[in-house]
Amino acid sequence: MANEKKTVAVLYGGKSTEYEISLLTAFSVINAIDLEKYRVLPVYIRQDGRWIAGGEINGKLAYKDQLLLKEDTTVEAAAEHWLAPSAPTSAGTRPDIVFPLLHGPNGEDGTVQGLFELLNIAYVGSGVAGSSVGMDKVLMKDVFAAHNIPGPNYLSISRFEWENDAPSMILKVKNSIGYPCFVKPANGGSSVGISKCVSETELSSAITDAFLYDTKVIIEEGISGREVEIGVIGNHDLSVSVPGEIITKNAAFYDYQSKYQEGESTLVIPADLSDKVKAELEETAKRAFTALNLSGLARVDVFVREKDQRVIVNEVNTMPGFTQFSMFPLLWQHTGLPYQRLIEKLIDLGIEKHNEKQQIHYRIDG
Structure with a gap:
């Protein structure tokens, strides 16, 4: 049915030092998603690794701790649940797509992406290989070096x-x-x-x-220069956002406190860059995205080197901070893609990628 709601499972929490950031992200996304268009199912991963599935979200959450689901709905106790290994593929609770709002290891690194590939469920963001290499800074920079993408x-x-x-x-x-x-x-x-x-x-x-x-x-x-970030979305036909610059206060670099404590840093969007630097940044961001075999979304972090204005890639983040006030959504908001529409665009890209994979043959018939 063309107008039937799609079911989106929002995955958050996780065994990671970025657990709290994931909760903030999930709270923000769940409250922004259009419940007239989507059914939203929360899936909470505790810090000890236990998965807990909740019922459908029927309205806006009042506070973040509502995401801390209780033990009586654990995945392990619900054999019919879509995440259980024995669950039939036709299970009524099976979502159309998973939005894995996990940051750091055990979520952003290809681990849950591999699970969803085995379950043959669509998900937002990059696949196993892109997520894994994007998380490992050494492998990432090895790939960049092989593709002549400048880095430190x-x-x-x-x-x-x-x-x-x-x-x-x-x-x-x-x-x-x-x-x-x-x-x-x-x-x-x-x-x-x-x-x-x-x-x-x-x-x-x-x-x-x-x-x-x-x-x-x-x-x-250490690179002496300006810290600039740019967003990329797409699977094959890539779009880039306006760039944003990070100006830190009282810090040697953009550390944890600068990122998450109010007043510790300033985000300048759009960044004041020359046309030449902006064009180089956009081209380099797309090249980095393609070299890592990414899909859906990424934030590309670079330095604009002081001595020659050269764009130097620092890293690529395959699941960037995603609250309404995080750099990635703000970049797209200033580009003309508001938060709610950005969420919908990423869901569509995930389903598009999944449908494309269904054309792959896994057996030889004759």
């Missing part, structure tokens, strides 16, 4: 290497990266575990801290 100099260190020969690792950073440099967990977001270092002492402490959040860290050269 970098190297990676495993926990095994660090624990067995830390002095050699510090010397390696000094000789190949230098100072200032940035230390980051290879897999993560929201600037958790990231440090700026200007000395060997700071470097050692920063690497130790980063290993709290991952088994691999990446060290990147």
